[in-house]
Amino acid sequence: MQRRVPQVLRQIINKNSIAEDYFKIINTAERKSGIISKEYSRYSFEQSTSQQQPQIDQRISDLQVLVRANIYRIQTIQNRIIDIERKYETVQGYVEIIAKNQITLYLLNKK
DSSP states (O other): OTTHHHHHHHHHHTHHHHHHHHHHHHHHHHHHHHHHHHHHHHHHHTTTOTTTHHHHHHHHHHHHHHHHHHHHHHHHHHHHHHHHHHHHHHHHHHHHHHHHHHHHHHHHHHO
């Protein structure tokens, strides 16, 4: 039990870096979404040029894959944050139990 608590505490401390990664990925996904919108607009505008259509279709497909990958990464980080929050709550429970035990010991020794 004592070996797990320090690891959990380290994960809680690293929670900020995970949140930073999360926001970086969200920003990247938003940028990629904007790029897809622009590419789609260009595709619609250049639809009459049949030579560029396959290239544009491929570019849109590539960007959609990137957005899906970013969404997956966001979900993975969200799950890690939820897991760390659960561990943090567990550590808080340990701290409360230890505090209650210390108070009880103090009161028993006082008598």
